[in-house]
Amino acid sequence: xxxxxxxxxxxxxxxxxxxxxxxxxxxxxxxxxxxxxxxxxxxxxxxxxxxxxxxxxxxxxxxxxxxxxxxxxxxxxxxxxxxxxxxxxxxxxxxxxxxxxxxxxxxxxxxxxxxxxxxxxxxxxxxxxxxxxxxxxxxxxxxxxxxxxxxxxxxxxxxxxxxxxxxxxxxxxxxxxxxxxxxxxxxxxxxxxxxxxxxxxxxxxxxxxxxxxxxxxxxxxxxxxxxxxxxxxxxxxxxxxxxxxxxxxxxxxxxxxxxxxxxxxxxxxxxxxxxxxxxxxxxxxxxxxxxxxxxxxxxxxxxxxxxxx
Amino acid sequence: xxxxxxxxxxxxxxxxxxxxxxxxxxxxxxxxxxxxxxxxxxxxxxxxxxxxxxxxxxxxxxxxxxxxxxxxxxxxxxxxxxxxxxxxxxxxxxxxxxxxxxxxxxxxxxxxxxxxxxxxxxxxxxxxxxxxxxxxxxxxxxxxxxxxxxxxxxxxxxxxxxxxxxxxxxxxxxxxxxxxxxxxxxxxxxxxxxxxxxxxxxxxxxxxxxxxxxxxxxxxxxxxxxxxxxxxxxxxxxxxxxxxxxxxxxxxxxxxxxxxxxxxxxxxxxxxxxxxxxxxxxxxxxxxxxxxxxxxxxxxxxxxxxxxxxxxxxxxxxxxxxxxxxxxxxxxxxxxxxxxxxxxxxxxxxxxxxxxxxxxxxxxxxxxxxxxxxxxxxxxxxxxxxxxxxxxxxxxx
Numbered sequence: 001x002x003x004x005x006x007x008x009x010x011x012x013x014x015x016x017x018x019x020x021x022x023x024x025x026x027x028x029x030x031x032x033x034x035x036x037x038x039x040x041x042x043x044x045x046x047x048x049x050x051x052x053x054x055x056x057x058x059x060x061x062x063x064x065x066x067x068x069x070x071x072x073x074x075x076x077x078x079x080x081x082x083x084x085x086x087x088x089x090x091x092x093x094x095x096x097x098x099x100x101x102x103x104x105x106x107x108x109x110x111x112x113x114x115x116x117x118x119x120x121x122x123x124x125x126x127x128x129x130x131x132x133x134x135x136x137x138x139x140x141x142x143x144x145x146x147x148x149x150x151x152x153x154x155x156x157x158x159x160x161x162x163x164x165x166x167x168x169x170x171x172x173x174x175x176x177x178x179x180x181x182x183x184x185x186x187x188x189x190x191x192x193x194x195x196x197x198x199x200x201x202x203x204x205x206x207x208x209x210x211x212x213x214x215x216x217x218x219x220x221x222x223x224x225x226x227x228x229x230x231x232x233x234x235x236x237x238x239x240x241x242x243x244x245x246x247x248x249x250x251x252x253x254x255x256x257x258x259x260x261x262x263x264x265x266x267x268x269x270x271x272x273x274x275x276x277x278x279x280x281x282x283x284x285x286x287x288x289x290x291x292x293x294x295x296x297x298x299x300x301x302x303x304x305x306x307x308x309x
Numbered sequence: 310x311x312x313x314x315x316x317x318x319x320x321x322x323x324x325x326x327x328x329x330x331x332x333x334x335x336x337x338x339x340x341x342x343x344x345x346x347x348x349x350x351x352x353x354x355x356x357x358x359x360x361x362x363x364x365x366x367x368x369x370x371x372x373x374x375x376x377x378x379x380x381x382x383x384x385x386x387x388x389x390x391x392x393x394x395x396x397x398x399x400x401x402x403x404x405x406x407x408x409x410x411x412x413x414x415x416x417x418x419x420x421x422x423x424x425x426x427x428x429x430x431x432x433x434x435x436x437x438x439x440x441x442x443x444x445x446x447x448x449x450x451x452x453x454x455x456x457x458x459x460x461x462x463x464x465x466x467x468x469x470x471x472x473x474x475x476x477x478x479x480x481x482x483x484x485x486x487x488x489x490x491x492x493x494x495x496x497x498x499x500x501x502x503x504x505x506x507x508x509x510x511x512x513x514x515x516x517x518x519x520x521x522x523x524x525x526x527x528x529x530x531x532x533x534x535x536x537x538x539x540x541x542x543x544x545x546x547x548x549x550x551x552x553x554x555x556x557x558x559x560x561x562x563x564x565x566x567x568x569x570x571x572x573x574x575x576x577x578x579x580x581x582x583x584x585x586x587x588x589x590x591x592x593x594x595x596x597x598x599x600x601x602x603x604x605x606x607x608x609x610x611x612x613x614x615x616x617x618x619x620x621x622x623x624x625x626x627x628x629x630x631x632x633x634x635x636x637x638x639x640x641x642x643x644x645x646x647x648x649x650x651x652x653x654x655x656x657x658x659x660x661x662x663x664x665x666x667x668x669x670x671x672x673x674x675x676x677x678x679x680x681x682x683x684x685x686x687x688x689x690x691x692x693x694x695x696x697x698x699x700x701x702x703x704x705x706x
Binding site for chain 1: 393
């Protein structure tokens with residue numbers, strides 16, 4: 001891709017791993033079979049300081065979540081993005097409706113943090129009240145039942161909220177329906193931005209943090225295969241973000257909480273915290289662009305390509 | 310007698326001792342300066358970038374930058390109108406040391422003539438700077454056609470008006486002392502305005518100048534230096550002057566006025582040349598009209614001290630050229646290689662020279678009555694009129 005537009009060069013620091021992150025699902029360590037297909041899944045999460053390369057040669061002092069020992073669906077230990085020492089966005093938590101989720105959260109950063117999950121849970125597990133803030137080297141245990149099924153997110157709810165979220169403390173939380181979904185090429189895309197000079201305005205926009213990464217490394221998908229995108233918006237400062245796919249249409253299921261798509265479109269728009277499951281097939285091979293349909297965001301890094309083979 | 314060499318050695322020792330200790334201290338500071346761990350708090354690097362010049366090419370931009378901060382600075386990306394864009398940079402590692410210059414080149418950007426652009430530069434640590442292009446127009450290169458344009462520009466705003474002002478010289482002998490005093494006072498008024506105007510222009514450029522250069526101090530320092538320098542020169546010259554009824558003194562004053570005005574006109578040329586180069590044609594045209602009207606009074610200022618003596622035509626022409634020709638140098642420099650640093654230096658020199666002339670005239674005989682008094686109505690009216698004329702013609706600029 002030799003374009004005049006977009007950032008130049010390539011990220012060489014290895015501080016972020018957008019390719020691994022795209023298809024990385026952390027199913028946790030299964031410690032108990034609860035019957036009826038339900039499992040108890042345990043995670044150990046950390047919050048750490050990490051300088052990340054969000055565009056070639058451009059570094060951001062982030063706060064990042066990390067999962068100590070990511071596991072795949074079959075219970076095998078797998079490598080995490082960012083070499084398991086912090087990644088923005090945080091690891092994608094994946095489970096099934098009715099699973100028991102246990103997360104031991106250890107804060108290694110010198111600011112108080114929490115993990116606030118979207119989804120049903122008790123008030124004590126909300127991670128938003130002052131007495132729920134986790135200070136440096138302290139631990140908090142989150143425990144709740146995974147429901148309702150759908151596409152959710154988690155993020156820090158410590159204050160100042162704007163700063164804590166935009167510094168990188170957010171991730172995706174996927175609850176599969178009991179009956180599962182049709183097998184597909186599944187991709188996680190978190191639309192985010194970075195205010196590098198701290199003026200309340202983002203200098204970089206991207207999916208999964210790295211500006212124009214998929215312009216340099218297009219996402220490879222097979223012709224006619226079902227592609228499912230878990231699309232989440234965590235962009236701070238701007239009221240909305242959007243997703244537009246070229247030369248194709250997709251089915252959109254908002255928040256992923258029903259098995260029936262509501263829309264058939266090529267452009268969707270979210271406020272912060274909104275998310276949708278998008279499903280599509282590419283009938284023809286070739287390069288297909290996707291980007292925010294706010295040209296400003298697209299030209300500040302939020303633009304990539306699918307390569308259909 | 311024998312104690313003398315001993316004494317002088319002692320004097321040298323005591324004289325040099327503080328310098329030697331200071332040298333050791335400086336070495337220690339430089340050595341420990343990199344030890345950021347010794348500081349009481351963790352400090353992030355200070356990054357400052359000065360945008361020196363933007364050259365607009367047919368399909369791209371060239372931005373000359375300078376690292377104006379104490380620490381090393383690395384450029385990560387460049388955007389145009391909030392869109393990241395392909396660029397190359399000199400030096401290739403995009404890293405600039407303290408006061409190091411660099412050139413960012415953007416090719417294949419199809420800008421629209423007459424529209425405004427902001428070029429964003431972002432450092433490794435995410436600090437941003439904007440290089441503003443108020444009106445996009447191709448930057449002229451030094452061709453013979455352009456060179457002639459700027460020379461003619463300089464002739465129109467500097468040389469011709471000053472020469473026209475000089476033509477008032479033959480009128481002066483017909484005037485009584487009172488009117489001559491009025492004209493001298495008028496000159497002082499003109500010069501006071503010019504001096505203040507020069508400083509104002511200079512201070513405007515200091516705002517754009519990289520902080521490391523201490524623009525305000527540079528401007529005032531250069532001004533003061535020229536002021537004192539010219540005074541010393543004048544005093545040194547006094548010894549050689551023969552008693553010729555004040556003719557040499559008058560010539561010297563004229564000469565100094567012409568020199569001060571010449572330096573001022575150099576600055577004016579810079580402003581006009583750079584206005585045209587930055588595509589601000591309407592501003593440029595207004596400046597030309599304003600300076601042309603403005604500068605006719607400068608010719609008058611030069612010849613007023615010569616009212617009482619006969620001076621050859623070649624001398625008059627020489628004085629005119631001294632005041633007028635620098636305008637051409639100014640338009641050329643402003644047009645082709647404008648730099649804020651030189652602008653500040655030129656304006657500082659001009660202000661110093663002009664105030665020096667005001668000083669000389671006010672100390673000299675031309676404002677005084679036979680009994681040596683200066684508090685005369687014609688002087689007050691003259692100074693007031695001089696400032697007023699400049700103010701009114703200045704409204705055109």
